[in-house]
Amino acid sequence: MEKTKKLQDNKYIIWKKEGELLSALLDRLREEQGIDDEIPLTYAGRLDPLACGKVLILAGEKCKEKNKYLKLDKKYFFCFALGFKTDTGDLLGIPKSCDKFDFGKLNSLKNISKKIKGSWSMQYPIFSSKPVVSRKTGEKKPLFYFANTGRVSEVDIPSKTVYIYKLNLKHTDTLSGKEFSNLVRESLQKLNLKSENDFRLAEIKKAWSKLFESLQDNANIPIVCGETLSSSGLYVRALVERVAKELGGCAVATLIKREEVGRVYKLGPFVFFKKID
Numbered sequence: 001m002e003k004t005k006k007l008q009d010n011k012y013i014i015w016k017k018e019g020e021l022l023s024a025l026l027d028r029l030r031e032e033q034g035i036d037d038e039i040p041l042t043y044a045g046r047l048d049p050l051a052c053g054k055v056l057i058l059a060g061e062k063c064k065e066k067n068k069y070l071k072l073d074k075k076y077f078f079c080f081a082l083g084f085k086t087d088t089g090d091l092l093g094i095p096k097s098c099d100k101f102d103f104g105k106l107n108s109l110k111n112i113s114k115k116i117k118g119s120w121s122m123q124y125p126i127f128s129s130k131p132v133v134s135r136k137t138g139e140k141k142p143l144f145y146f147a148n149t150g151r152v153s154e155v156d157i158p159s160k161t162v163y164i165y166k167l168n169l170k171h172t173d174t175l176s177g178k179e180f181s182n183l184v185r186e187s188l189q190k191l192n193l194k195s196e197n198d199f200r201l202a203e204i205k206k207a208w209s210k211l212f213e214s215l216q217d218n219a220n221i222p223i224v225c226g227e228t229l230s231s232s233g234l235y236v237r238a239l240v241e242r243v244a245k246e247l248g249g250c251a252v253a254t255l256i257k258r259e260e261v262g263r264v265y266k267l268g269p270f271v272f273f274k275k276i277d
Helices: 022-033 060-069 103-116 143-148 177-189 198-213 236-246
Strands: 005-007 011-016 041-043 052-059 073-082 084-086 095-097 118-123 131-133 140-142 159-175 221-230 251-267 270-275
Touching (some): 011 022, 073 236, 103 236, 118 236, 131 143, 140 143, 159 177, 177 221, 221 236, 236 251
Parallel strands (some): 052 251
Antiparallel strands (some): 005 011, 011 052, 041 052, 073 221, 084 095, 131 140, 159 221, 251 270
């Protein structure tokens, strides 16, 4: 885990731990850097509860420029397991198993990487903070509110144009049923919540446990990992689902790590990434 880095003009880059909520991250920054409670803080770009990586924090007057910093490009490392899916796209969701995966399709990962690069109209995950309006009641709430209350049919799920500058995918491992079960349990144990009712954690743990009962220890579960450079607004969970669709199956993100925040520059066929400073 990297140390917190103070940048110029009341900006900080802090490493969010797996399972750490963004509210707790802000509290930790205040304590580490001795920032007074009266000084406002905000994060320029969210990370999911189970995701880890670099988060840009703005302090004081810099908070007024948040919209500018939300447009920064990102670099991610991520992994996903094939043959499973959840309603969130990551391990913090209600799981389902899919049809047995054809390992032969992993030979197409290089071609899929090339196909996905470029402009993409990405549909927001239903468990996301994107504000939407109910056609039935006129309520304006985050998408996850309607997902949690079983009312997704009341809203139009919006899309956002994102740009994938670079994508590399590789089959890195194959897990047994027992190894995959342990991976899921260990990930969920990292969540630092006040109650297991938060984020439906108790319900999610129960659903995974039920799935594990039918999962054979000698099952072969392929794990694919990848790196991507993208414009702002990318949900890696959505990218994982798109890759899985190209492979003719389903997948669940097991690791999402934001490695850098900055700007992408293109010079002919070459892509350069400059970290924020």
